[in-house]
Amino acid sequence: MEESQAQPSKIQSLLSSLTAEGIQNAARAMTEMIGETFTVTDPNISSVKFTEIPQILGGPENDAVGIYLRIEGNISGQIMLIVPYSKALELADLLMGEPIGTTQSLGRIERSALAELGNLTGSFFLNAIADSTGVYVRPSPPAVIVDMVGAIMDIILATCDIQSEEVLLIQAKFVRNGRETQADFWVIPDNITINTLTEKATQENEG
C-alpha cells in the first residue's frame, strides 16, 4: 500500500520539476525573441483537482483565455494553459513591451503574442519530457481561445476522462523591464503523458 501511495507524489515531483524547467527555458527563449530580459520569478507549483479550476478562476462563467497545444509524436496528448481574461491583457502588455493597462482587448497581434508564450512554455515542457523519457514529441501550433472558463475546459474534458484528476497549478510573476504581472497557469497534461512519466518514475524507483 505504501508503495502505491508514494508513486503519485513521485510523478508529481517529476512533473513539477519538468514544468519549472519548462517555464524558465521559455523565459530565456522569450528574452532572446524580444531582445529584452524577460524573467519568471517566484514560481510556485502545486496540484489542484481539475474540477476546482473554475472556482479558482472566479467561476465557470468568467471570461478567460486558454492556450491549447496538442502533443504529437511517439506519445500524444494535450496541454492547456488558462489565465483569467484580465491577466491575459496584462501578459499581452508585458509581451508587447507596453505599460500594464494598455491592452484593452485581444486582437490578432495580442493573441499571437499569447500563443507564442504558450508555444514556448509548452514546447519546453515537452522537451523536458522528451529529454527525461527518451520519447520523441512535438507540439501542434497553439490555439488561443477566449471564452467562458467552463467552455474552455470542455476542450480537455471532451478528449480525456480527467474529471477527478489533479493538474498542475503554476503561480508565477512575469517580469520585463521592471514591470511585472502575477499569473496563474494550469498545465493539464493528459493521461498518456502522465503514463509516460509514471513509467519514468517507476524506472527511477527500480534503478
Next chain:
Amino acid sequence: MKDNIPVGLGEIKLSQDPEDILVAYGLGSCVGVGMADPQLHIAGLLHAVLPHNPNGNISSSPKYVNNGIELLFNELISRGAHPARLIIRVAGGANMLNAPGFTQSFNIGSRNVEAAYETLQRLKLKITSQEVGGTIGRTVRFYVRDGRMTIRTLGNQEREI
C-alpha cells in the same frame, strides 16, 4: 427570487419548485437538455459531456448525452409528467477549437448534438426550441415555472430561445 441551482458537469438536477432556475454555466462542447412539464411545474436540466456511453447501458451515467436524456425523461415521467406536455429545449454543443488543424479531430460538440437528436427521436420526443453548434460557450438557464430557457454568451445580453 430563489438562488439559481447549478447543474455541474455530468449532472442532472430536478426541481418541483416554480421559483427555481436550473443553470448550467459555461457550456462549450457540452450539451444542456432541459425538459419541463409546465402544468405540474416540474423540470430538469441535464449537463452532458460526451455523446455516447462506451459501456452501453450497463453503467448508465448522465455524463453521456444518450444516457442522460433517458435518465432525465424517465425521472420526470416517474414524477407524473406527461410526455405530450413536455417542453424540451437543447443548447450547447459548440465546436470550441476552430483553429486550423484542430477542427476535424475535435468535433465533439457536433457529435453531442447528434446524440441528443438521435436519443430524443428514439424516445419520440420533439424539441421545442434549440440553440446549438457555433464556436462559443453558453450559460443556460432553465426556468422551472414555465420551461423557458435563456442563453448568455461572453459579452452579450441574456436572451430567450
